[in-house]
Amino acid sequence: MGRTRTFAENDVARSARTVFWDRGYEDTSLPDLEAATGLNRSSIYHSFGSKRGLFDAAVESYLDDVVRPRLAGLRAPGIEPGALETYLLGLRHAMVEQTTSLAANGCLLLNAAGSVLGHDERLTAVVTLYCDDLAAAIGAGVDARRPDLEPAVRATLSTTCTGLVFASMAVVRVDRAAAASMxxxxxxxxxxY
Structure with missing residues (x-):
């Protein structure tokens, strides 16, 4: 008979996420993950299959806890005209005025895409979906805020805002002032516009 699990996998993924976000996938060791999660190596492997499996769970927790809640106002039916400004101001506050992991380390997914995992098909699929979701949410926010603009102008404005958001998340770890300016x-x- 197997032992009963005494931990919640979501809590473990969140604890591991903090380490991966701070150190990156490559520089995070199994002893680091054991210390952060309180699990031994065999429990990590039993529950997640590998360090990479735990990283994938950490990415899902990032999407569930950080990304999706922040985008909720831009995904709601009947988006409020000010939803995009609310999103951008909230993101600016989290990255520039607070001591969050996002402020200290930038976007977990963008960082992973620039790492050794950048050519991994599973990660590429997750990052692509994330980019598409963010662009669609910002596009919906632009449409709600600026219905007076021609569709081509709204599309350009959406692309510009999306690019500035991604750039700010990429640079914040080294230059908060530049992220704020973006x-x-x-x-x-x-x-x-």
């Missing part, structure tokens, strides 16, 4: 430019573009 998000301020996106907020300004939405209101003035």
């Amino acid at each position: 998000l301020d430019a996106a907020i300004d573009a939405v209101s003035r």
Whole structure:
């Protein structure tokens, strides 16, 4: 008879996410993960299959806990006209004015895409879906905020804002002021374009 599990896999994934986010996949060792999760190596392998399996669970927790809640206002039916500004201001606050993992380390997925995992098909699929979801959410926010603009202009504005968001998440770990400027430019573009 097998032993009863005494931990929640979601909690383990969140604990591991903190380490992966801080150190990156390559520089995170199994002893690091054991210390962060309170599990021994055999429990990690039994539950997640491998370090990579635990990383995949950590990525899912990132999407569930960090990304999707932040985008909720841009995905709701009947998006409020100010939803995009609310999203951009909230992101700016989290990255520039708080001491969050996002502020300290940038986007977990963008960081992973630039690592040794960048050519991995599973990660590429997750990052591509993430990019598409963010672009669609921002596009919906632009449509709600600026229905007065021609469709081609709204598309350009959406692409510009999406690019500024991605750039801010990539640079925040080394230059918070630059990240803030990029998000301020996106907020300004939405209101003035």
